[in-house]
Amino acid sequence: MRERAKTFQDLIVWQKAHQFILLVYPFTAEFPKSEIYGLTSQFRRAAISIPANIAEGFKKKGLADKVRFLNIAQGSLEECRYYLILSNDLEYGDISALKLQLEEVSKLLTSYANSILNSDS
Numbered sequence: 584m585r586e587r588a589k590t591f592q593d594l595i596v597w598q599k600a601h602q603f604i605l606l607v608y609p610f611t612a613e614f615p616k617s618e619i620y621g622l623t624s625q626f627r628r629a630a631i632s633i634p635a636n637i638a639e640g641f642k643k644k645g646l647a648d649k650v651r652f653l654n655i656a657q658g659s660l661e662e663c664r665y666y667l668i669l670s671n672d673l674e675y676g677d678i679s680a681l682k683l684q685l686e687e688v689s690k691l692l693t694s695y696a697n698s699i700l701n702s703d704s
Contacts, residue, residue: 596691600634600656603684607663608697614675622675626666632659633688635697646699653696660689 591597607630611623633656640652663685667678 588641591638594637594641594695596688596695597634597637597641599684599688599691600637603663603681604630604634606681606684610670610676610678610681616671618675622666622669622673626663626670629659629662631639632656633663633692637692646702649699650696653692653699657689657692657696660685660692664689675695 585694590596604627611618611626614623636652636656636659640649643649644654653662657680667685670676671678
């Protein structure tokens with residue numbers, strides 16, 4: 584059994600979501616300059632929202648509050664999933680590494696939310 588996380592940074596799901604952002608920034612930096620206020624901005628904000636909401640939910644006391652923030656993170660993750668599809672269709676770059684990272688975050692986030700919902704605390 585794993586030791587209980589002391590900070591949000593101890594959470595594997597947060598670490599993987601943060602790694603996703605570190606992939607999104609250089610990927611979107613290569614987008615056409617005409618996308619700076621469009622897809623680039625939207626993609627980055629949605630990506631940032633994933634670990635930010637995991638972090639915010641971490642310190643919430645009630646289970647409902649914790650899960651609400653994880654649900655927001657899941658919504659942002661799905662938004663990023665769409666931006667990957669759009670980026671691919673617009674031929675803005677190779678999305679394979681981002682897609683793999685996003686899938687890993689998705690699975691971890693679902694597991695983390697389920698563990699909170701099924702916990703006794």
